[in-house]
Ligand SMILES: Nc1ncnc2c1ncn2[C@@H]1O[C@H](COP(=O)(O)OP(=O)(O)OP(=O)(O)O)[C@@H](O)[C@H]1O
């Protein structure tokens with residue numbers, strides 16, 4: 001089944017169901033050249049004999065008897081003959097193992113059947129834009145999210161994170177976003193929501209550490225009249241309010257154990273009961289959770305339920321710290337400058353090569369949040385030199401001479417870099433703590449990281465206040 005080649009982008013579609021092929025052709029043929037195949041062998045022959053198309057849409061269930069195995073071996077064949085061909089999978093349901101397998105084989109997206117014209121249009125458009133066929137105005141580095149927030153990415157690693165978010169957005173699998181403080185975990189959660197079919201519904205964030213257990217329970221699950229003193233009328237919780245939307249459970253590692261059990265039940269069958277009620281409520285809510293604590297350690301310490309971890313960990317997105325993607329610093333600095341200028345209603349200041357150099361030389365223990373605050377400070381002070389001096393003072397005060405011995409005498413570069421970076425960070429933190437007489441709140445504020453993150457780092461680097469001096473020392 002061939003449609004004459006009359007447009008610039010060529011899309012090939014493989015599906016055993018002719019009705020689906022006809023539908024896809026009706027949606028796409030007025031803007032693209034479309035070739036349709038019902039048979040995998042015929043598709044492979046055509047791919048090996050002709051130049052690569054721009055995009056392949058392929059049914060996951062092709063050759064139903066063998067199911068996934070068949071789709072995977074076909075994907076491998078296609079990859080062998082056309083290594084960089086973007087592929088979108090069409091699937092009836094996307095189980096985690098399918099998403100993982102498809103990602104491994106480099107699928108760019110999954111569209112769930114039955115799909116609407118708009119789902120197909122969006123996936124095709126995003127895929128072709130990524131190819132550089134039709135870049136939208138800001139597409140090169142920035143995806144606008146809600147309000148003033150955007151997802152900026154300009155390096156390969158962050159584009160991979162974007163692809164993972166896009167893939168998992170097409171499913172309802174719970175997602176666990178991990179990463180140090182300020183690396184963009186919330187931004188990633190908003191991106192997943194925005195790219196999902198729930199994007200027109202609510203995205204609600206609940207901070208699990210900001211309130212006591214009782215309050216958190218009523219916040220999440222609601223209560224009936226008389227459930228406790230002061231419950232004068234019934235109130236639905238966030239899970240009910242957020243029905244058909246996405247709930248973002250921030251700092252999940254700090255959730256009290258009693259609530260972890262209740263959350264586990266919601267993840268298992270979407271049901272729970274309000275406080276003071278015996279009947280259960282059923283909801284359809286997509287859960288995204290985030291934490292910056294070492295969750296495996298929390299499981300070992302029995303502060304986090306292992307079964308809940310496995311439920312939440314349907315798909316993990318790991319946000320890299322800024323020091324591992326320094327090439328993004330100039331683009332992010334420009335973005336934060338535009339964002340701050342819009343917020344304070346003033347003109348953005350230029351970011352000179354000298355400032356860029358100072359910014360890229362800093363280790364950013366507070367990650368993107370710290371960079372954003374530095375840019376805000378620059379805009380307010382309007383004194384570039386002050387910022388450059390501040391950053392270079394921090395650098396010279398904290399940068400130890402690289403020493404392979406100190407890094408364990410290990411020639412493995414990754415290990416060496418990790419050790420040296422850790423040394424720099426721990427030296428910077430120790431110095432700030434000492435400068436502040438071990439006042440942790442003040443130090444966290446100086447370093448522009450959260451209090452909790454500072455406590456975590458103190459523990460991680462095994463830092464402790466100097467022993468109190470004995471009286472005879474003072475003589
Ligand atoms: N990729 C990104 N593009 C643009 N801005 C970003 C990006 N990632 C993070 N930011 C900005 O950096 C700041 C910190 O991001 P975010 O709140 O998502 O981090 P976090 O990992 O949730 O931090 P914490 O662990 O402290 O809660 C926010 O102002 C956010 O808008």
Ligand SMILES: [Mg+2]
Nearest residue numbers: 185186250290
């Ligand atoms: Mg956060």
